[in-house]
Amino acid sequence: MSLITEYDSLLLDLDGTVYEGGRAISHAVESITNSGLPVMYVTNNASRAPQVVAQQLQDIGLETATADSVMTSAQAAIRMAAQEVPAGSKMLILGTDSFRDLARAAGFEVVASADDQPAAVLHGHNPETGWAQLSEAALAIAKGARYFASNLDSTLPMERGLHVGNGSMVAAVVNATGVSPQSAGKPGPAMFYAAAEILQSTRPLAVGDRLDTDIAGGNAAGMDTFQVLTGVSGFYDLAFASVEKRPTYIGSSLADLFSDPDTLRPGAQGGFEALVDGATVVLSGGESGEPMHALRTVLAAAWAAPQPITEVVAQSPAAHKALEAWW
Numbered sequence: 001m002s003l004i005t006e007y008d009s010l011l012l013d014l015d016g017t018v019y020e021g022g023r024a025i026s027h028a029v030e031s032i033t034n035s036g037l038p039v040m041y042v043t044n045n046a047s048r049a050p051q052v053v054a055q056q057l058q059d060i061g062l063e064t065a066t067a068d069s070v071m072t073s074a075q076a077a078i079r080m081a082a083q084e085v086p087a088g089s090k091m092l093i094l095g096t097d098s099f100r101d102l103a104r105a106a107g108f109e110v111v112a113s114a115d116d117q118p119a120a121v122l123h124g125h126n127p128e129t130g131w132a133q134l135s136e137a138a139l140a141i142a143k144g145a146r147y148f149a150s151n152l153d154s155t156l157p158m159e160r161g162l163h164v165g166n167g168s169m170v171a172a173v174v175n176a177t178g179v180s181p182q183s184a185g186k187p188g189p190a191m192f193y194a195a196a197e198i199l200q201s202t203r204p205l206a207v208g209d210r211l212d213t214d215i216a217g218g219n220a221a222g223m224d225t226f227q228v229l230t231g232v233s234g235f236y237d238l239a240f241a242s243v244e245k246r247p248t249y250i251g252s253s254l255a256d257l258f259s260d261p262d263t264l265r266p267g268a269q270g271g272f273e274a275l276v277d278g279a280t281v282v283l284s285g286g287e288s289g290e291p292m293h294a295l296r297t298v299l300a301a302a303w304a305a306p307q308p309i310t311e312v313v314a315q316s317p318a319a320h321k322a323l324e325a326w327w
Contacts, residue, residue: 004257006224008037009040010040011042016208018032018057021157032254040199047125077150081146087108094169118145119145119146122149124151149167149170151186152167189220189221205223206221208226212233215245219244226247228253234327250266269290269296270294270297271285271318272322279311281302283315283319286317286318286319286321294319295322298312
């Protein structure tokens with residue numbers, strides 16, 4: 001039995017899960033291709049049009065990817081705004097041209113100035129956004145415009161490391177106005193509901209690298225979640241995770257889609273033992289020092305603890321070896 005046999009679709013994050021900076025992550029392409037499951041790529045990145053994302057996926061070897069298999073947070077933000085703002089309203093868009101095109105296609109009038117009295121501000125990621133655009137958004141919101149954000153990711157993983165994400169830009173507007181936006185992207189459940197509906201999926205598996213967005217969002221949607229350690233959130237993030245950010249399964253990469261699901265759940269593995277002492281998990285034993293075995297052993301103890309865990313310590317040579325590989 002493998003994990004993919006338990007589900008009828010995959011809802012896959014992109015940055016840090018499938019690719020990083022446009023480069024395929026190890027085991028991603030072959031794992032997705034060989035899964036045989038319908039796939040929806042659910043991304044908080046609002047800077048690229050669905051057809052552009054599909055082309056990027058094709059370029060790394062996912063030849064069956066199309067615009068219809070992509071759900072961006074920009075699309076989700078347009079859907080959210082359309083439920084609360086009258087059709088044909090003026091919209092001030094902070095984002096790329098593709099975000100503006102989506103708004104126009106949904107019947108909204110796109111404007112560039114707070115002086116145009118927009119009914120709403122939609123804020124998505126764009127590397128070109130600067131002080132002038134942020135100020136127009138703040139001015140419009142101060143005049144009563146509704147505020148929507150495509151996502152609140154504080155960082156964006158790329159080849160050189162973690163870059164400033166949309167959430168960090170949104171924070172500047174929030175600080176200036178005192179108004180927090182409604183967020184259409186992860187960790188809200190809306191994108192997951194929409195993706196599953198499009199695929200007509202009743203047993204989707206939500207997959208991602210970030211606990212605070214991918215996993216929290218899938219959990220919020222009531223779906224099983226699979227955390228891969230190829231992006232932002234690491235071993236210690238998992239050990240210290242609050243309840244809403246805890247995945248159902250934990251794997252080193254998408255290759256673990258073909259592992260036995262029972263081996264991917266938290267539980268004692270590899271001869272390790274874990275005991276809770278206050279806010280500390282003490283890891284001992286171990287046969288080989290395998291970091292993932294140590295992790296799942298620690299998680300079983302940490303997530304059952306009566307208080308939040310803030311420290312993991314090793315008390316055996318194998319445990320020391322395993323924790324040296326943690327990040």
